[in-house]
Amino acid sequence: MGRSSSLPLFETKSSRKRLLFKFYLASVLVAICLIWVYRISYLPEGLLQRWAWIGLFIAEVWFTFYWIVTQVLRWNPVYRFTFRDRLSQRYEKYLPGIDIFVCTADPVMEPPIMVVNTVLSVMAYDYPPEKLNVYLSDDGGSDLTFYAMLEASKFSKYWLPFCKKFNVEPRSPEAYFRSAVEPLDEPDNKVKEWHVIKILIDGRDPKFVDSEGQTLPTFVYLAREKRPQYPHHFKAGAMNSLIRVSSSVSNNPIILNVDCDMYSNNANSIRNALCFFMDDEKGHEIGYVQSPQAFENITKNDLYGNSLHVIAEVEIAGLDANGGAPYFGTGCFHRREALCGKQYSKGYKVDLKKVDEKTAEVSSKKLEEVSKVLASCSYENDTEWGKEMGLKYGYSTEDVMTGLCIQCRGWRSINYSPERKAFLGVAPTTLLQRIPFKLQVSYCTYLLWAANSLATLYYVSVPSICLLRGISLFPQASNPWFQPFAYAMLSNRIYGLGEFVWCGGTFHGWWNDQRIWLFKRTTSYFFASADNILRLLGFTKSAFAITAKVVDEDVSKRYEQEVMEFGSQSPVFNIIVTLALFNMFCFLGVMKLIVFSQTKILDEFAVQIILCGLLVIINMPVYEALFFREDKGRMPTSVTCKSVVFALLIYSMAVF
Numbered sequence: 273m274g275r276s277s278s279l280p281l282f283e284t285k286s287s288r289k290r291l292l293f294k295f296y297l298a299s300v301l302v303a304i305c306l307i308w309v310y311r312i313s314y315l316p317e318g319l320l321q322r323w324a325w326i327g328l329f330i331a332e333v334w335f336t337f338y339w340i341v342t343q344v345l346r347w348n349p350v351y352r353f354t355f356r357d358r359l360s361q362r363y364e365k366y367l368p369g370i371d372i373f374v375c376t377a378d379p380v381m382e383p384p385i386m387v388v389n390t391v392l393s394v395m396a397y398d399y400p401p402e403k404l405n406v407y408l409s410d411d412g413g414s415d416l417t418f419y420a421m422l423e424a425s426k427f428s429k430y431w432l433p434f435c436k437k438f439n440v441e442p443r444s445p446e447a448y449f450r451s452a453v454e455p456l457d458e459p460d461n462k463v464k465e466w467h468v469i470k471i472l473i474d475g476r477d478p479k480f481v482d483s484e485g486q487t488l489p490t491f492v493y494l495a496r497e498k499r500p501q502y503p504h505h506f507k508a509g510a511m512n513s514l515i516r517v518s519s520s521v522s523n524n525p526i527i528l529n530v531d532c533d534m535y536s537n538n539a540n541s542i543r544n545a546l547c548f549f550m551d552d553e554k555g556h557e558i559g560y561v562q563s564p565q566a567f568e569n570i571t572k573n574d575l576y577g578n579s580l581h582v583i584a585e586v587e588i589a590g591l592d593a594n595g596g597a598p599y600f601g602t603g604c605f606h607r608r609e610a611l612c613g614k615q616y617s618k619g620y621k622v623d624l625k626k627v628d629e630k631t632a633e634v635s636s637k638k639l640e641e642v643s644k645v646l647a648s649c650s651y652e653n654d655t656e657w658g659k660e661m662g663l664k665y666g667y668s669t670e671d672v673m674t675g676l677c678i679q680c681r682g683w684r685s686i687n688y689s690p691e692r693k694a695f696l697g698v699a700p701t702t703l704l705q706r707i708p709f710k711l712q713v714s715y716c717t718y719l720l721w722a723a724n725s726l727a728t729l730y731y732v733s734v735p736s737i738c739l740l741r742g743i744s745l746f747p748q749a750s751n752p753w754f755q756p757f758a759y760a761m762l763s764n765r766i767y768g769l770g771e772f773v774w775c776g777g778t779f780h781g782w783w784n785d786q787r788i789w790l791f792k793r794t795t796s797y798f799f800a801s802a803d804n805i806l807r808l809l810g811f812t813k814s815a816f817a818i819t820a821k822v823v824d825e826d827v828s829k830r831y832e833q834e835v836m837e838f839g840s841q842s843p844v845f846n847i848i849v850t851l852a853l854f855n856m857f858c859f860l861g862v863m864k865l866i867v868f869s870q871t872k873i874l875d876e877f878a879v880q881i882i883l884c885g886l887l888v889i890i891n892m893p894v895y896e897a898l899f900f901r902e903d904k905g906r907m908p909t910s911v912t913c914k915s916v917v918f919a920l921l922i923y924s925m926a927v928f
């Protein structure tokens with residue numbers, strides 16, 4: 273042993289390029305201070321002017337605060353690297369057992385074939401199979417899914433040896449072969465009360481071996497009991513059932529959790545995660561290891577701003593520096609104890625090497641029976657499940673909340689982004705899927721993103737209204753005070769663009785991202801804050817809307833071509849279109865003025881005209897959907913009519 277046993281299993285690097293970054297921060301800060309000075313010392317006289325000015329100033333103060341928060345995240349991003357060879361040298365014989373949870377909820381929105389692929393990909397990890405236990409939670413209680421799993425368990429006998437022999441990547445058969453998959457027959461949607469737990473492969477049973485005689489991972493199918501009078505708490509409820517059921521079947525110290533649409537793309541993920549948990553010095557305090565969500569169906573310019581590259585590579589890396597990477601609900605390795613509510617105390621050490629004696633005497637029949645009780649709907653009554661134990665109930669972003677709670681109990685977390693992505697999933701392919709407000713709700717409460725929506729709404733409407741009324745809210749272009757505004761706005765965007773491209777995006781992708789940024793802040797955050805207030809007052813309850821993973825051929829074709837999908841009724845579109853139209857009216861009005869003589873307003877209203885113009889340019893896809901498109905994804909006529917009326921109303925109110 274000697275020296276080699278003291279070498280760490282992972283290392284942490286922070287990024288360089290710091291000096292330039294600090295210089296940039298300082299310069300923007302100076303510009304912001306100048307803006308504040310200007311705002312305070314040039315408060316206009318008239319009543320309307322004064323209030324518009326003060327409102328704008330409040331929005332700017334908010335943006336400053338928000339900007340500082342986002343820069344703090346960027347202060348010291350860290351990146352993690354693992355040493356798998358040291359792990360196997362030291363612990364190969366004592367690797368801990370792993371429980372893998374896969375959740376599915378609906379055989380129509382989440383086709384069983386997708387679930388099969390995810391399940392097979394996680395069964396095929398490069399890891400001793402007798403230590404792997406895969407659990408599928410089927411909240412749909414669908415016989416179709418059940419039989420698909422039965423088939424999957426049979427196919428695994430051939431698939432797993434094949435993967436290992438040829439070191440195949442990725443290990444989702446569908447992703448590997450990418451050949452056309454025969455569509456399944458329409459499943460019948462009978463509402464049935466299923467309550468089934470079935471051990472499809474019992475890893476302890478010598479009769480379950482693959483085509484080469486090797487042990488297979490244990491594979492358990494679970495459709496927990498659901499009854500109308502008991503809340504089932506959606507995914508959080510499913511996960512908590514799995515935690516209990518797995519504790520009676522395998523009870524392994526490490527739990528991996530993936531959504532059914534996120535297959536494993538890297539056969540080494542378990543070993544990578546163990547490099548963190550089993551590190552002698554820093555491993556004991558780690559509660560979970562999260563890998564960033566990555567998607568396989570992102571188009572070149574990422575129309576809906578799905579790829580989260582900047583968030584994953586920069587912002588989460590910044591959180592990670594303080595041991596605070598969030599839990600995102602999928603692609604996350606948990607320490608079972610931490611997830612189950614244990615408090616971390618200094619000096620706490622657990623020996624993951626300790627091999628758990630398998631309850632080999634207990635037959636799988638018996639295990640199924642015991643587990644059935646654990647997965648019954650009344651089991652959780654008067655327990656701490658959903659509060660202090662397991663995933664939290666009552667939030668639409670139960671994952672982030674659960675992560676925060678684990679941190680509150682003293683555990684740290686790791687963000688691990690290997691070069692070969694650990695998991696790949698399916699990104700939403702329509703605009704409405706992209707901005708469901710449920711996702712934003714809890715962030716609103718905890719990070720005050722709601723204020724972003726108000727400040728942004730103000731900034732994209734009031735300057736334009738004032739432009740129409742001839743109220744100037746910014747210094748003239750020829751005025752020296754113009755410069756801090758120009759610098760703060762420009763440098764910020766340019767820095768953002770640089771970051772985006774550095775993280776692997778394209779210029780066009782960045783532009784799309786700006787649009788989505790605008791849409792989200794003016795619609796979903798806004799609705800989310802409203803919804804949140806209603807929920808706090810007890811008027812609504814949070815629900816879980818499952819994201820569809822399959823869409824029309826038509827829709828997916830437009831997605832491939834990066835054409836935005838509107839095509840349905842939604843208040844989201846009303847807001848987007850009204851704002852877009854209103855700004856277009858303003859812009860046309862101002863252009864008319866400029867062309868007919870009054871060129872001096874170009875100087876006086878420079879910032880407002882530029883703002884308005886930018887809004888018009890960024891909304892181009894909206895105008896196209898309104899006036900020029902013929903396909904099914906264009907703007908529905910009713911949305912158009914309503915929004916034209918709204919926009920004209922605001923316009924005439926502003927002018928008269």
Ligand SMILES: O=c1ccn([C@@H]2O[C@H](COP(=O)(O)OP(=O)(O)O[C@H]3O[C@H](CO)[C@@H](O)[C@H](O)[C@H]3O)[C@@H](O)[C@H]2O)c(=O)[nH]1
Pocket residue numbers: 375376377378382409411505506507508510530531532533600601602668669670671672711816817818819820
């Ligand atoms: O009653 C339910 C509802 C959903 N799910 C599963 O939950 C997962 C996530 O659902 P999805 O519709 O794909 O939601 P997304 O918006 O894509 O999920 C993101 O947001 C969720 C809520 O924050 C997180 O739980 C997810 O991990 C995260 O990927 C899927 O595997 C579902 O099968 C259940 O098991 N039971």
Ligand SMILES: [Mn+2]
Pocket residue numbers: 531533819
């Ligand atoms: Mn999903």
